[in-house]
Amino acid sequence: MANKNLTERKYDTLRETIRINVKSVRNRRGYTQEKLGEISGLGRIRIVEIEGGRYCPTIQTLNTLAIALGVEVYQLLTPSADEITLK
Numbered sequence: 001m002a003n004k005n006l007t008e009r010k011y012d013t014l015r016e017t018i019r020i021n022v023k024s025v026r027n028r029r030g031y032t033q034e035k036l037g038e039i040s041g042l043g044r045i046r047i048v049e050i051e052g053g054r055y056c057p058t059i060q061t062l063n064t065l066a067i068a069l070g071v072e073v074y075q076l077l078t079p080s081a082d083e084i085t086l087k
Contacts, residue, residue, distance in 0.1 A: 014077070015056040021076045025069045038069035041072045 004012070023078065026036050026047075037044035042064060049055035050065075057065065059073075066073045 019053045
């Protein structure tokens with residue numbers, strides 16, 4: 001891990017932020033991964049991959065998740081999930 005360059009570390013940090021925020025907002029909404037997959041049209045497996053940090057969503061996928069979760073895209077990219085205001 002010490003050999004990772006700055007770009008890779010920032011990418012890893014962003015993926016982790018998205019992972020935490022999606023899971024946090026989903027839980028606060030009371031949605032299961034299956035329910036969020038249904039609402040968003042992405043499917044449960046994709047939600048599992050995002051929340052597990054194995055998949056970093058595209059901007060289009062982030063937008064789809066934000067709509068399904070009732071938040072703005074930028075909120076899923078912001079480091080503190082606890083500060084996301086639910087609509």
